[in-house]
Amino acid sequence: MTVETHGFQTEAKQLLHLMIHSLYSNREIFLRELISNASDAADKLRFEALADASLYDNDSDLRIRIDLNPDDGIVTIHDNGVGMSKEEVVENLGTIAKSGTSQFLQGLSGDQKKDAQLIGQFGVGFYSAFIVADKVVVETRRAGAAADQAVRWTCEGEAEYTIEDIEKQDRGTTITLYLKDDALEFASELRVRSIVKKYSDHIGIPVALRKRADEQDKDSDEPTYDYDTINNATALWTRPRSEIKDDEYQEFYKHICHDFVTPLAWSHNRVEGKLDYTSLLYVPGHAPVDLYNREVSRGLKLYIQRTFIMDDASQFLPSYLRFIRGVLDSNDLPLNVSREILQHSPAVDSIRSALVKRILDMLEKMAKESSDDYRTFWREFGAVLKEGPAEDFANKERIAGLFRFVTTKTEGDEATDSLADYVSRMKDGQEKIYFLVADNLTSARNSAYLEAFRKNDIEVLLLTDRLDEWTIAHVAEFEGKELKDITKGELEESLFADTEDKADKNDSSSTEAIEKISNLLKDKVESVRETRRLTDSPACLVYAEDALSPHMRKMMEAAGQKMPVDKPVLEINASHPLVRQLGSESDEQRSAELTGLLYDQAVLSAGEQLENPALFVKRLNQLLFEGAA
Numbered sequence: 001m002t003v004e005t006h007g008f009q010t011e012a013k014q015l016l017h018l019m020i021h022s023l024y025s026n027r028e029i030f031l032r033e034l035i036s037n038a039s040d041a042a043d044k045l046r047f048e049a050l051a052d053a054s055l056y057d058n059d060s061d062l063r064i065r066i067d068l069n070p071d072d073g074i075v076t077i078h079d080n081g082v083g084m085s086k087e088e089v090v091e092n093l094g095t096i097a098k099s100g101t102s103q104f105l106q107g108l109s110g111d112q113k114k115d116a117q118l119i120g121q122f123g124v125g126f127y128s129a130f131i132v133a134d135k136v137v138v139e140t141r142r143a144g145a146a147a148d149q150a151v152r153w154t155c156e157g158e159a160e161y162t163i164e165d166i167e168k169q170d171r172g173t174t175i176t177l178y179l180k181d182d183a184l185e186f187a188s189e190l191r192v193r194s195i196v197k198k199y200s201d202h203i204g205i206p207v208a209l210r211k212r213a214d215e216q217d218k219d220s221d222e223p224t225y226d227y228d229t230i231n232n233a234t235a236l237w238t239r240p241r242s243e244i245k246d247d248e249y250q251e252f253y254k255h256i257c258h259d260f261v262t263p264l265a266w267s268h269n270r271v272e273g274k275l276d277y278t279s280l281l282y283v284p285g286h287a288p289v290d291l292y293n294r295e296v297s298r299g300l301k302l303y304i305q306r307t308f309i310m311d312d313a314s315q316f317l318p319s320y321l322r323f324i325r326g327v328l329d330s331n332d333l334p335l336n337v338s339r340e341i342l343q344h345s346p347a348v349d350s351i352r353s354a355l356v357k358r359i360l361d362m363l364e365k366m367a368k369e370s371s372d373d374y375r376t377f378w379r380e381f382g383a384v385l386k387e388g389p390a391e392d393f394a395n396k397e398r399i400a401g402l403f404r405f406v407t408t409k410t411e412g413d414e415a416t417d418s419l420a421d422y423v424s425r426m427k428d429g430q431e432k433i434y435f436l437v438a439d440n441l442t443s444a445r446n447s448a449y450l451e452a453f454r455k456n457d458i459e460v461l462l463l464t465d466r467l468d469e470w471t472i473a474h475v476a477e478f479e480g481k482e483l484k485d486i487t488k489g490e491l492e493e494s495l496f497a498d499t500e501d502k503a504d505k506n507d508s509s510s511t512e513a514i515e516k517i518s519n520l521l522k523d524k525v526e527s528v529r530e531t532r533r534l535t536d537s538p539a540c541l542v543y544a545e546d547a548l549s550p551h552m553r554k555m556m557e558a559a560g561q562k563m564p565v566d567k568p569v570l571e572i573n574a575s576h577p578l579v580r581q582l583g584s585e586s587d588e589q590r591s592a593e594l595t596g597l598l599y600d601q602a603v604l605s606a607g608e609q610l611e612n613p614a615l616f617v618k619r620l621n622q623l624l625f626e627g628a629a
């Protein structure tokens, strides 16, 4: 018999190293992971047997069995699921196909405590065996393969593993763990029984523990054993809601998602009538490392009449809810359904819209009843939810209601205020919801465009996420109130009356200033007018209602699209000394310099780049020296 030695893929090696050396606070989870894998293998066999029942080979009672040998510190887990071929063993146990792995590994700090937590979020599956064992042997025979086509995979170190052909009498996989000296507790019946009960009660097939039989076979010296089923063995979602405890829902989530972090919320529903299905949807407690990678397949685990059909059935969720995990069990779809059929099925469309409503309900409820959880949710998934209004027009207002913002009235930098909060604080006579787009909070808060809003105590949303402006354009209005960019168009006259400080205004000089500036800047601005926006700054640029903002234009240009430049309006603050000086200045050269300065300041306030920064600096210094002289 030949024994082949193989090296692990780099990522697998790194992960294995971590498993072996990490101080793991919650070591028992290795059993959950291995039982989960065994139960997945049973699901896969059932699925394959839909097309070819002979794969059962007269053994269709799928189950998981655990043998303990406390004397030698050995734990063995058997399943009669689908098993693996030699190629599958190499592929599945020698490499990690999970996307985001190298990204995740780079994120590790070397601090064992922090890393253990990160590993928990990442989910390590099979490799978690190495948390408790220093040697792991996997013997497996693929369903449909002959007894002499089985394989043994052995790993004792971190760098390599061996593979050999063996004979195995029955189909499925047996995993043998040789426990580390400090992990011998995991061979104790009492301990394992309670762990299995905790983690696998909701698994759809029996998990049984080997125990000494009450009656000994008289003809043999060997002890006689039988198996004691520990778990409930009914798939959780098929049970009535009223009978399921919170921790059972949580454990089930961890089982299907291979996630170690408790979910924030769930929603379990049975629908009967025109369509007949059960859904169990979860909001995870943290974002996966690859949330923004659109290539990664994700979605619900699809069952049809209790039979597992596929992981990641993405057709049941719109992309902006791609963070939702869970199970859908349908009685309407055909068992031989494929991803292509799902794409064109009207039943799928109806289920999807019903699920979207459930998810929005669940999020609204969380926002209302558990604000801490909702903050976590928003932090982790807010950016994805923001894709909603563009993708799902019918629900855009409900989705926008779930958004959280930093506004000029928010304390701190965390986005905690909803549009409804904003509307409830609107001033008498205020008809619009105002927002300002900026690169970051500091520049937003210090923006000249906010001056009149501050003075008149009108709240403004501060938008600093890359896609905020695009999102808001799709939302367009909330509770009948238009969302308005404060750098565009005219402001409501009635609201900003206070800003105009009549006493300070010098009408003739401001008319003159406007005339001069208009002439000097005719290539750069559409027109020049007096402002309602400013109280302290001399000037600002204002864009047409339908113009692309500088922020958007920069983004489109960065994406390689050349955008036409719409000339802005220059608004000037007539009571500002610089403007007054300009109005009364008779020297042409000086007027041009002052106008240049005024314009460049407005460009900077708008968050744009100056065309000629050196000239700006020179003019500024000139003015300063004059002042000092």
Ligand SMILES: Nc1ncnc2c1ncn2[C@@H]1O[C@H](COP(=O)(O)OP(=O)(O)OP(=O)(O)O)[C@@H](O)[C@H]1O
Binding pocket: 037, 038, 041, 079, 081, 082, 083, 084, 092, 093, 098, 123, 124, 125, 126, 127, 173, 257, 258
């Ligand atoms: N008992 C088993 N029977 C058959 N195949 C198995 C068994 N255990 C593991 N595998 C195969 O090995 C693969 C890798 O398992 P592993 O637990 O590392 O990752 P996973 O279950 O795919 O994902 P996750 O990282 O989310 O746990 C599985 O996808 C499966 O194909």
